[in-house]
Amino acid sequence: MTSKEINIIGGGCAALSLARLNNLLPKYKFNIFMKDQHQTIKDHYWGFWKFNENQEAYDNCSHTWNNWAIITNKSKNVLNSKKHPYCVIKRHKWLDFCLSKFQNKNVRVFNKKISEINNELSDGNCKINGKYIFDSRPPKIPSNILLQHFEGYVVNSKDEVFDEKTVVLMDFRCDQSRGLHFIYLLPFSKNTALVESTIFSKHVEPKDFYAKEILKYLKKYYNLKNFSKSNHEKGIIPMHNFSLKSKDRHNIGTRGGAVRPSSGYAFTFIQKQVLQITDQLILGRKINTNIHNKVDLFLDKIFIQVIARYPQIAPTIFSNLAKSINGDEMARFMSGNCNFKTKCKVIFSMPKLPFIKSFFKIMNK
Numbered sequence: 001m002t003s004k005e006i007n008i009i010g011g012g013c014a015a016l017s018l019a020r021l022n023n024l025l026p027k028y029k030f031n032i033f034m035k036d037q038h039q040t041i042k043d044h045y046w047g048f049w050k051f052n053e054n055q056e057a058y059d060n061c062s063h064t065w066n067n068w069a070i071i072t073n074k075s076k077n078v079l080n081s082k083k084h085p086y087c088v089i090k091r092h093k094w095l096d097f098c099l100s101k102f103q104n105k106n107v108r109v110f111n112k113k114i115s116e117i118n119n120e121l122s123d124g125n126c127k128i129n130g131k132y133i134f135d136s137r138p139p140k141i142p143s144n145i146l147l148q149h150f151e152g153y154v155v156n157s158k159d160e161v162f163d164e165k166t167v168v169l170m171d172f173r174c175d176q177s178r179g180l181h182f183i184y185l186l187p188f189s190k191n192t193a194l195v196e197s198t199i200f201s202k203h204v205e206p207k208d209f210y211a212k213e214i215l216k217y218l219k220k221y222y223n224l225k226n227f228s229k230s231n232h233e234k235g236i237i238p239m240h241n242f243s244l245k246s247k248d249r250h251n252i253g254t255r256g257g258a259v260r261p262s263s264g265y266a267f268t269f270i271q272k273q274v275l276q277i278t279d280q281l282i283l284g285r286k287i288n289t290n291i292h293n294k295v296d297l298f299l300d301k302i303f304i305q306v307i308a309r310y311p312q313i314a315p316t317i318f319s320n321l322a323k324s325i326n327g328d329e330m331a332r333f334m335s336g337n338c339n340f341k342t343k344c345k346v347i348f349s350m351p352k353l354p355f356i357k358s359f360f361k362i363m364n365k
C-alpha cells in the first residue's frame, strides 16, 4: 500500500465520519475495513449540542430542543440555548449519510474482520500496512473502572404527558443506592419519548433493574401506567481516558480517546477528531488525534474519583452546575468548547471538600 492510501479499520461512528471527508482529500485512496455491514449494530440515538463541527449531523438530525432540565429532589433547573440546541441523530441515519459520501471511486469498502497478531493487523489474507492507518476497533475495557451503563426504550402513550419542548437531561429522583443514577428523557412529542435509566458505577446492573426504574419513574412523575414500548436501547460506555498508543497507526473514536471521560459523550468529539485529522493530512502535518485538552482531562479525573467515592453527592454537583452557568455555557462546557471563565464557574460551583480530597488522592498516586 502506498503513502497516498488511507486505511480505516471499523465501520462505526469514527471510521465512517472520517471516511466521509474523502472529498477533501482527493489525492488519497481510502480503504475501509469493517467487520460487518454497519446496519447489523442495533440502531440508537446520538445526542449532542449543535456546533460548527457537527453541522452536517445537525442537518440530518431527527429532533432538536432549545431547553433541557436537570432535576433533583430539591430543585429543577431548566437551561436553554437558541444557538446550541440539544439534538439527536439516529446511528443508522448518520452512518448512511457518511456512506452516501463515498461516491467517488477513491473509496473501497471491504467487509472484513481485521485481526491483530504480534502488533500486526491483517484481514486474513494481507497485512494492513502503509503510512496512514486509522483504527477504530472498540478497545478492551479495563476492569474496575467507572462505567456509564444504561437501558431504555421509546414510550408510546395515548395520554399527552410529556413536555415536548424540554429534554430531561438528568432527573435524579430515582434509586441512588447503586451509584450515580438518573433518568434521561427525550420527548419526541406529547405522547412519545425515549426514556433511559443511566448509572455511573463500576458494575452493570441486572437487566430488569433499569426497566423497573423507568416504570416507577413514569408512574410517579407522569402518572403513566399504560403504554407500549419500542426501540429498546442499551449501552456501556467506559468513563476512562483511553490513551492507547500504537506503533505505525493512529487510534480514533473510543479507542482513540474521543469519549469525554466525565460524561460519556463522544459524538461531537469524534467529529472534531476527524476534522483535525483531515486538516493535518491536507497540510502534510504530523497526525495528532488528541482531542481533549489536558486541563479538562485532569478535571475529569478528579470528577470521576469524586463520583466513584461519593456518588450520593451527584445530584448536588449537577444542580449546582446548572445554577452556575447558562445554557450556552453548558453546551460549550459539555462539548469541550468553553472558555476559562466558564471552567472557573463550574469549578467554584462544586462541593469543595470531596473535590479537594480527590485532588490530593490523584496527586499522591
Ligand SMILES: Cc1cc2nc3c(=O)[nH]c(=O)nc-3n(C[C@H](O)[C@H](O)[C@H](O)COP(=O)(O)OP(=O)(O)OC[C@H]3O[C@@H](n4cnc5c(N)ncnc54)[C@H](O)[C@@H]3O)c2cc1C
Pocket: 009, 010, 011, 012, 013, 014, 015, 033, 034, 035, 036, 038, 044, 045, 046, 047, 048, 112, 113, 114, 115, 136, 137, 138, 233, 234, 235, 236, 237, 252, 253, 254, 255, 264, 265, 266, 267, 268, 270
Ligand atoms: C448505545 C450507545 C449510545 C450512545 N449515545 C451517545 C450519545 O447520545 N452521545 C454521544 O456523544 N455519545 C454516545 N455514545 C458514545 C459514542 O458516541 C459511541 O460509542 C460511538 O459509536 C463511538 O464510535 P466508535 O467509532 O469509536 O465505535 P463504534 O461506533 O462502536 O464503531 C466500532 C466499529 O468497529 C467495528 N469493528 C469491531 N471489531 C472489528 C474488527 N476486528 N475488524 C473490523 N472492524 C471491527 C465494528 O463493527 C464497528 O463498526 C453512545 C454509545 C452507545 C454504545
